Amino acid sequence: MANFPALNPQSRTYTPGAAPSTPLGALDGDELMVRHANVVNGYTLRLGFTGLTQAQHFEITSHYMLHGRFEPFDLDPITLLGSGLTFPSGYSWIYVKAPDTTYTPDVISVSVELELVAPYTL
């Protein structure tokens, strides 16, 4: 496992997670929430990189090829610089989907979407 490349994103969108639960409605209008696990799912992070060099682009490509949605990894502090975000201990990131690149003359832009997953042992 290698950290996500130490690149400073140009844009960052964060969605916090939630515990898996199901609402049960009662006839009097009350709602009971049943929690199914002691984990929190659904943390997502969308990162946008613009103006990358070819070497920086290859860092992301290589990292994705070796990790993808299978191998969890951690983020370099520079990725979250200035955000003040904290996450549950032991959780790691996986890719939600393949990064998408646009390459117009001299400008390489990449969008990356990551999901935080709880540790598990099979």
Place this chain on the structure above:
Amino acid sequence: MTVFPTLVPNEIGFDMGRANISEVSTFAGPVRFRHSKAVNNQVLRIVYRGLSQTQVATLRQHYYENQASLSYFTVPVDIWGGLTVVSPSSLYRYASAPEEEHTGLYYNVSFSLRVIDGINLLYILDCGDASLPATTAFSSFAFVGYQPFTLNGAGASVTATLVLQGGGASQ
């Protein structure tokens, strides 16, 4: 097998494909299973603007020759503009029919290609009894250095094989 015409595009876009993984959702998050070492199915979008009639005819002819998505073909490295995403020997198919825009004088065309043979993260270095050639630079996803990578066996009659697993792949 044909080669995609060597016309440098005005813009490309692509995703980076996906590993051969299946997934089961659980309350504790997704559980993933990996089935092979391959990462493929990258989709490459190629955009041309301001082509001449001759150039657009060349591209169109290549699409006809490959009978839409039936045949596979290779793509010159010039199309990738110097980026390393898939192996240069990768094979491609048309993901969909190209779209042509006729402006009266010039032609704008966009293609969508699917990579059917992207990256394989299994590296088998077989030292055997091969004689040592000159070293050359080697760069791939799992490691960077100079090939051949030498593994010394226990004796002259021993054939030594080293298997490297990249990115959690297993043989």
